[in-house]
Structures are given as structure tokens and as C-alpha cells.
Amino acid sequence: MNIPKVAEHIIGWLSDYIEQTGIKGMVIGISGGIDSAVVSALCARTGKPVLCLEMPIHQVLNQVSRGKRHIEFLKERYSNVKSLEVELTSVFEEFVAQIPPVQGNDLALANTRSRLRMTTLYYFAGLYGYMVVGTGNKIEDFGVGFFTKYGDGGVDVSPIADLMKSEVYKLAEYLDILPEIRQAAPTDGLFGDNRTDEDQLGASYDELEWAMKFSENKSEEDGLSLREKQVLSIFRRLNRINQHKMNPIPICKIPKEYINN
Template sequence: MPMNATFQAQAINDHIVKWLKDYAFNARVKGFVVGISGGIDSALTSTLCAQTGLPTLCIEMPIHQPPSHVSRAQEHIGNLKDMFDNVSSALADLTPVFETFRQQVPQTDDEHLLHLSLANSRARLRMTTLYYFAGINSALVAGTGNKVEDFGVGFFTKYGDGGVDISPIADLTKTEVRLLARHLGVTESILTAKPADGLFHDDRSDEDQLGASYEELEWAMEQMANGKSAVDFEKRDREVFDIYHRLNTINRHKMIPIPVCEIPFSLK
């Protein structure tokens, strides 16, 4: 979707909801399971799933979550339940599970690698939990990744929040996610909250981790798609472009199919 296109919120909303309903019908499942984080992406995804009229189960999966994330998630789920009879919720407190896991694996003196590995482990515990709920409810796991995260900088955990059945908002940039979420009446506390994945022991934001805002990364994504390179820019623009290019390169393995070693026919 071009960045400068007129954003047709209701038409896009209707398109995604129909796509979700058609996919669920063809897959012969009853509905959807969505992990609710207190962020805008999961709020939008769960609202779109709810609009299908199919059973939509919202799952809270706290692991040492900041109180602000928990309160926003609960507020959103409460609002959805008030608006849609087909929405239900469940709480799976994964903090004890995570602590047990952490006690059973070796530690390392490299704090960066330790915290990063534990953050990814949190995401993978949540993926496992979502698929458990999906299994017992004959449902699909709906992903919450947006276009910049999934296809630009690879800002997700492989086999964690990247492990889903369907991705209803993966062709929307963060800016477009905000526009559609506002159109659908997502609560203001979520619309204005600083994006954060909640996977670390502190309250660091996505921008803290990435080194650039989503708006900046969207700009860089568009520039690269238009064949630009870092030499075309100066100062902050060049810095942002370099950040995007670096992340797009090092996380490429998340965005392509798993490499398969093909055996020559003559060796079989």
C-alpha cells in the first residue's frame, strides 16, 4: 500500500474482516485466538477478529509485565467484551513458567546475550500458550505484526510472536495501524502509548531498541524500495537509513523461507 495513498479506513476494515472470515471458513476452524499485550497492534488485530462474528479469544500472558501494559490490556479486553458477544478472554500467568525455565538453563556473563535470549524465550513461551488455546478451541492464532516489523526490520522473535497462522495487519505500516485503530475506536490510552514489546526486565520502548521511530523506519523502507542508498541522505536521514538497512540485512533470515539443503538427484 503506497505511503501517500488516501487511507480508506472503512474499506480496509471491511476487506480484512472478510479475508479473516473467508480464511477461517476454508480452514474449517471456529474462530481466532489473539495474544493481548496492551499495545496497538494486538488491540487492532483482536478488534478486527471480533468483527467477524466468530469466537475470538483474547489471551493475557504476563511475564513480569509492567503494570501499565497490564492495565491497558485489561481495559481493551473489557471494551471488546462490551461491544462483541463473541469475545471471551483468558489469563495465563506465565511468570512462574518463565522462572522455572530460567532456573533450568545455563547463564552467561554476557548480559546482552543473556537478556536477549531470555526475551526471545518469553515470546516463544507465549507462542506455545497461544497454540494450546487455539488447539482446544479449534481456532487460528492471529498474528499482530505490522508491515515494518514483519518485512522491514524483522522486529519479532522467530517462532515467538512470528509463529502464527495468519497475519491480518502485516500489510499495514505502523502509521496505518494507528489510523485504522483510531477509526475503530481503540481506547486512547493504547493509541497514545509508546510502542513496547514488553519482553525485557524493564519498560524499554521499541524505539529504544531500534534506534529510530516507526515513522522514520517507514520513511527508510520506502526510500530503499525506491532504490535509494545512504549516500543520498545527510545527518539524521542517513543515520535512520543506515539503521533500517542494517536491521533489514541482519534479520533477513526471519523474513525468508527456512533454507533447505537440496540433495542432488545423482546422490539419492
């Protein structure tokens, strides 16, 4: 991968989109993770206004501190970057207080956190005439569907959605993203603990990238190791059950003869 060319292409793509649409700038949620760090750095390099939002909800402290240090890193280098912290813990707690108590609702509440953040991003986007910039990569968005529908999946543009996670790391190194972010284990941070993406998915991103490419190439499975077969099974199961996230919502088409009568 020609990393400088890829970075230049994404920066140009974002700039062109802003100029063509008349949008005034970009807003992006900063999590302390590699994807939001890379995307926000690419946005900053456009020279257009960038608003970085921290939106903690019972967030683990090391995730919050990484996010803060990344924002300071951006603001020291790019005068077009501004930031705000919107503490959403009390908003989330009030929501929890209003719904019936149910056992086994951890995932539903985790997704609620993501959707509260999406709502916050769009509030500021509407306030300033900005667009919400997504941080999903190819394996998350189109491989295993590891995102929240109408949460972190609710965005206006997706600048790194055609890049594998491994390629995002290469961009991070090129963009001089802080080592502590590049070295941190990927996590969605939606459960208020230190569980990693690999803990949730059952496989590493490198393994899932292999499985995605293997499936796309329709390769023969003879000779695969036990672990490779396990990873392939994990990838195919997640890809299948999360198609509702990756495909457009179904629309009930009304027969023309019903409408014209």
C-alpha cells in the first residue's frame, strides 16, 4: 500500500466533498482508539474546521486520557481543530432509570451508549453546519458488522471504510499518531470495562481480515488448520447475522397497479 498516496487521496476526497456540498466543517467523536485518531488526523490535514468531541459514558480512565492526549496532539499541530467534552454519563443513567429493569440487557444498553453519542454528534453538526465523519474500517463495516446500527454507524461520510484494520495502523504510523494509541488493544468502550474487540469477536482483526479475503477469493478449505477453520466460522457467522447493518433497509414496494387504481 502506498501510504502517502492513500492519505493524500482521503484528505483530497474529504476536501472535495466539503467544497461540493457547501458544508462548513467536520465533527468527529474521539474515543482514544486507533480509528478515530487516524480519521481525525486526516480531517485536520484538510485545513477545514474540525470539531473533536469527547463523549464519556462511564468510560475507563485510560481510554479517556488517550483521547484527551490525542486531541491535544491535534490542536498543537493544526489551528483548525477545536474540541469539546460532553459528559453523557448522567444522560445515560437517566435513560436507564426510566426503562423497566431487565436481566441480560447489557448489549442493548451498550448500543444505547453509542446512539446517545450519535445524537450528540448530530446536534453539533446541525448547530454548526458540519458533517459527521465516521470512523469505521472495512472489516468492521463490511466484514463482521462490528458497529452499532444508528450509533457509530450513523454518519455522513466514511473515509476509511475501504481500508482494513491493518492498513489503518499503517496510516497511523505515517500520521505520527501517539504510540500509546497505536499500541492499545482495540476496544469499542461501550461496556465501561477493559474488554477488547477480540474478546467480543472471538478472533483478532488480523485473523478476521484473513477470513474475509479467504471468503472473497472462494478458496478451498482443504488443508486449513483447526484455528483457521474456527476463525472462518466466526467470520461467516458474524457476516451472516449482521447483514441487516451492511445492507440498505428493506423497503416495501407497492405494486403500481395498486397505486394507479
